[in-house]
Every structure is written in structure tokens, then in C-alpha cells.
Amino acid sequence: MPAGTLLYAQSGGVTAVINATASAVLQAARARRVPVLAARNGILGALREDLLDTSSLTAAEIKGLAHTPGGAFGSCRLKLKSLTEDRAKYERLLAVFRAHDVRWFLYNGGNDSADTALKVSQLAAEFGYPLTCVGVPKTIDNDLAVTDCCPGFGSAAKYTAVSVRECALDVAAMAETSTRVFIYEAMGRHAGWLAAAAGLAGAGKDDAPHLILFPERVFDEADFLARVDAVVKRVGYCVVVASEGIRTADGRFVADAGGKDSFGHTQLGGVAAYLAGRVKDALGHKVHWALPDYLQRSARHLASQTDLDQAMAVGRAAVECALAGQNAVMPVIVRDSDTPYHWHVDIAPLSRIANREKTMPKHFIRKDGYGITAAARRYLTPLITGEAFPPFGRNGLPDYVMPDIRPVPRRLPAWHG
Incomplete structure (x- = not known):
């Protein structure tokens, strides 16, 4: 060597x-x-x-x-x-x-x-x-080609599924007199893997999440609102998981925040807030929404x-x-x-x-476009399996390591590119 x-x-x-x-x-x-x-x-x-x-x-x-x-x-x-x-x-x-x-x-x-x-x-x-x-x-995002899954996705998927299940229990408890619709925004610009992972939170027809919005499917606002209202009437409340990257039929991001990041990607954010506003205005239901953002990727x-x-x-x-x-x-x-x-x-x-870029296979998305299939469950479930808890200190917080690492001396002129 x-x-x-x-x-x-x-x-x-x-x-x-x-x-x-x-x-x-x-x-x-x-x-x-x-x-x-x-x-x-x-x-x-x-x-x-x-x-x-x-x-x-x-x-x-x-x-x-x-x-x-x-x-x-x-x-x-x-x-x-x-x-x-x-x-x-x-x-x-x-x-x-x-x-x-x-x-x-x-x-x-x-x-x-x-x-x-x-x-x-x-x-x-x-x-x-x-x-x-x-x-x-x-x-x-689990969107790397060739690899079956990507390190980082399984933990974010676990956080998403657990969070959606816990929030759904909260909404169910309060729906009679309070929130009827809860919208959770998941990361995913072009690939709906994290949104799909939320589908693991429930297995039955009326289990949350009731509707999942994938970037691989065109967002039809009228159809979406009708389905939300139907779920509320049937179940009493509706939990929605929306990928940040959902688009309208003309290709426009619903959550286009304007501007580009340093990778040249359209900056996204706020799809849950937008959908919440539309549900409230069009259907009159009380709505809460959540943008977990960095929480999805940092939840060690x-x-x-x-x-x-x-x-x-x-x-x-x-x-x-x-x-x-x-x-x-x-x-x-x-x-x-x-x-x-x-x-x-x-x-x-x-x-x-x-x-x-690896997007969700068609056979992983339910025919109506609003949920995951049994094949998706078979793929996703092993990736969130097992708990790898960090050690906790006496203060009740995780004992994370933040080492102070020394730099090596520079040997070249400063770069001003």
C-alpha cells in the first residue's frame, strides 16, 4: 500500500x-x-x-x-x-x-x-x-441511484413515522371540539420517500395518515380538498402528510419560496402552511400544521x-x-x-x-395516489427497525460528542475563489 x-x-x-x-x-x-x-x-x-x-x-x-x-x-x-x-x-x-x-x-x-x-x-x-x-x-431523501437505500434515510423515516403516529393520537383526542385537520410537511424535493415512510404510522383504512401527497404525483387541489372533507366526515378528523416537493399540473412547486440555493435548486418551504390555509378557507375546518424541517435529519x-x-x-x-x-x-x-x-x-x-435521482416506484404508491402499497411497506419497514439510542447524561440530555480538533498548518497561498 x-x-x-x-x-x-x-x-x-x-x-x-x-x-x-x-x-x-x-x-x-x-x-x-x-x-x-x-x-x-x-x-x-x-x-x-x-x-x-x-x-x-x-x-x-x-x-x-x-x-x-x-x-x-x-x-x-x-x-x-x-x-x-x-x-x-x-x-x-x-x-x-x-x-x-x-x-x-x-x-x-x-x-x-x-x-x-x-x-x-x-x-x-x-x-x-x-x-x-x-x-x-x-x-x-433516499434518492441515490443504485443503492437499495441510503444511510440517513432510515432514521429520518423512523422519526417521521413515529411523529405522525403520535400527532395523530393527539388530533384524534381533540377532534370533537378542536383541530379537525393536521398537516405534516416532509422533506423531499423530487422523491417522496420520507412522505411514504409516514405511511408506516398506520395500517388500517381509517388509520393516520389518511392522505399522503407525493412529488411523483400531480397535485390536484380540488380533489385533495374533497378527499380531506370526506375523511373528516367519515373518521372525524384527517391527518395529511405532504412532501415539500409537490407540484401542480403546470410543473410549479406548490411551496416555491422563490430563489435558488447554492446547488441551484429551487428553495422550498411552507407547503403545509399553504395547504392549511386552503383547507381552512375552502372547508372551514380548524387546521394545525407542522414543519419539522431539520428535526427530521437531526433526530439521533x-x-x-x-x-x-x-x-x-x-x-x-x-x-x-x-x-x-x-x-x-x-x-x-x-x-x-x-x-x-x-x-x-x-x-x-x-x-x-x-x-x-431515484424516485418512488409506481407500484409503491396506491392507485388513488394518496397512500402507500403493501410493497412499499415491505421495503420501508426493515429500514426503521431497531432502536439505537445514544447514552444519556445525568442532566437528562443525550451525551453527544463535540471534539475540538486542531487544524493543520497551511502550505499554500490563501484561496480567494
Whole structure:
């Protein structure tokens, strides 16, 4: 095995278990005596040569990362364009890698991050620099291609299903004299996986959620309002789960907040508030709504054991395939069976994952478009199974780890890109 340094970076929105992946990466690298640097705030840290020396972390701190949410080294939303359009940035990355003898680059993120890792590998090959680039899967949206599921999703799905079940019990208790309609907004721009997970909260015809709105189906407001009213008359109340990415027939996001984020994506937010207003105005029902937002991805206190196991497995696999020289690849989850649930990690080329998006299969969405099928339940249930509680302190709060990691000295001129 050649000498050198491994650089690990986190990308995009963090998850309840992304630090578990980081913990597995650090443990696997230490077992092979490979030094690891971490980029502060993701790819920005790499560009700025703002790198952290993980050798200062104790074994206990590394182990503790596995039950700590957030991003231990910081993350960012920064989409690098093509090798032509952002040539200077890619060459800056390569210069930083050279300066710190980085021979292995692990980029922990989603579709856009897989594309960046692929392009970095292509530039290194062009310059003849010996660099192995590995994408590491992470997203609560579960929209990565090739992998059966994505680390981060299972815990967010568990939080969603539990929250919807608990809220439904609250609404049912008060519906006679108070709230008749409750609307829960789930993350999901183009893929309705998290909204679908809410369907696990109930199994019977009249169990909540009564209506699920998927981005894969066109939102018909008149039909939606009629169904809400019908459920209220039949059950006494109605619980709705709406994906943030639902669109009208003309392709417009219902929750288009105006503007773009740094990935170039339309900023979304407020679909639950909008729907609540329409229900109140059109039907006259008292409505409450919730926008859990970051709570969905940070709820480490209710993490899925399956999700935690898979997050750590892809971290270990990423180190092993990087050190084996498997370039421009990503470790992915392969499902062997539903019942009993069995899975294993395989390796897939980044070219099959970068900038691709996995949406909900048609046979996972009920024919009326407002719920999940038995096939979806078989797929989703194992992913939220098992509890991976963090340790709690005497103050009643989770004992999360927030290590103070020292930066390594810069060796290049400051970057002003």
C-alpha cells in the first residue's frame, strides 16, 4: 500500500448518522495506520486548505461520534460545475491534495457530491496524480441511484413515522371540539420517500395518515380538498402528510419560496402552511400544521439501528476500497431479502450514481395516489427497525460528542475563489 494521507469531507445536509460513517472511516483508517485529515465545512475546507488533523481525536471521541448527530467536521452546500466551467476550483483542490500528500479522497454526500468526486478523479488522472476518489452515500431523501437505500434515510423515516403516529393520537383526542385537520410537511424535493415512510404510522383504512401527497404525483387541489372533507366526515378528523416537493399540473412547486440555493435548486418551504390555509378557507375546518424541517435529519435520539449499521458499514467499506485502489466508486447497500431482512455492501461506479435521482416506484404508491402499497411497506419497514439510542447524561440530555480538533498548518497561498 502506498504512503499518503486520506482526506474525508462531508457534503450537503447532514443526517442523524453521518457522524457514524465518519466514526467508521476513522476507525478503519487507524486500523490500517493511515493518517486522516478532515475538511472543515466540506469541500469549502478543501478549497480553503482548512484541514483538520483527526489524529488528535481520542478513541473514545471517535467512538462517540457514532451516536452524535450533525456534522462533526462541518458540511456545506457547494455545487462544483463542470471541469471546464470550474476548472480553477478543481485545480485548486488538486493543489491542496498535492501539498498534503492526499492519496485517498472520501466524499460523504449525495448525487451532486458523487459527481464532484467523479470529476476530481478525472482531473487527477489528467494530471497523472495518484489519487483514489470514493463517494460515500448519505441523504435522508433516499434518492441515490443504485443503492437499495441510503444511510440517513432510515432514521429520518423512523422519526417521521413515529411523529405522525403520535400527532395523530393527539388530533384524534381533540377532534370533537378542536383541530379537525393536521398537516405534516416532509422533506423531499423530487422523491417522496420520507412522505411514504409516514405511511408506516398506520395500517388500517381509517388509520393516520389518511392522505399522503407525493412529488411523483400531480397535485390536484380540488380533489385533495374533497378527499380531506370526506375523511373528516367519515373518521372525524384527517391527518395529511405532504412532501415539500409537490407540484401542480403546470410543473410549479406548490411551496416555491422563490430563489435558488447554492446547488441551484429551487428553495422550498411552507407547503403545509399553504395547504392549511386552503383547507381552512375552502372547508372551514380548524387546521394545525407542522414543519419539522431539520428535526427530521437531526433526530439521533430516535435513530434506526438498521440505519446506524448501514452508515458504519459504508464508512468501513469506503476505506477498504480506497486503500485497494478502487477509484471513482461508491459502496452501496444491496438488499438480499425482505423477510428476514438481509443486506450487504457492494461497490458501484460513480458514473452510475452521479447526478441521477431515484424516485418512488409506481407500484409503491396506491392507485388513488394518496397512500402507500403493501410493497412499499415491505421495503420501508426493515429500514426503521431497531432502536439505537445514544447514552444519556445525568442532566437528562443525550451525551453527544463535540471534539475540538486542531487544524493543520497551511502550505499554500490563501484561496480567494
